[in-house]
Amino acid sequence: MKRALLLCTLLALPAAAFAKDGAWSDTAAGGSVSIGKQLLRGRPLHSPSEIPASARIVRFSWRVTLLSPPPPGLxxxxxxxDKCFLLPALAGTRSVTVPLSAVGEFRFIYSVNSLGQLQPPLNVVRNQLTVNYR
Known part of the structure; x- marks a missing residue:
């Protein structure tokens, strides 16, 4: 009787109660842009292969290191x-409220909304991403 009661109690718990939380982090070197209105696609950042395919992003943190101060219009x-997030600063944390897989390839995309030569050029030293998932 006690086993049946325990089994019923466990089955009544939501599946989220058994979800495993985790995090992964990756870093890549950046690149440079010397003329405004050009796009710089950062090197891909990948999740580790052992993360379950069902893992969904809860929040992510980023840090971008530049060689010089950010140009106006960055x-x-x-x-x-399948999705892009506009980042408001060189570093921060953002919660994700839409279902988005924690598995796969991520890239930082840079653009400078100005015309002509950038003085100094935009030089991205490093991109860092940490993904928290459930």
């Missing part, structure tokens, strides 16, 4: 093949 996006 826009940074973090993109996957």
């Amino acid at each position: 826009q940074i996006k973090l993109c996957r093949s």
Whole structure:
């Protein structure tokens, strides 16, 4: 009787109660842009292969290191093949409220909304991404 009661109790718990939380982090070197209105696609950042395919992003943190101060009009996006997030600063944390897989390739995309030569050029030293998932 006690076993049956325990089994019923466990079956009544939501599946999320058994979900495993985790995080992964990756870093890549950047690149440079010397003329405004050009796009710089950062090197891909990949999730480790052992993350379950069912893992969904809860939040992510980023840090971008530049060689010089950011030029006026700099826009940074973090993109996957199916979604991009506009990042408001060189570093921060953002919660994700839409279902988005924690598995796959991510890229930082840079653009400078100005015309002509950038003085100094935009030189991205490093991109760092940490993904928290459930």
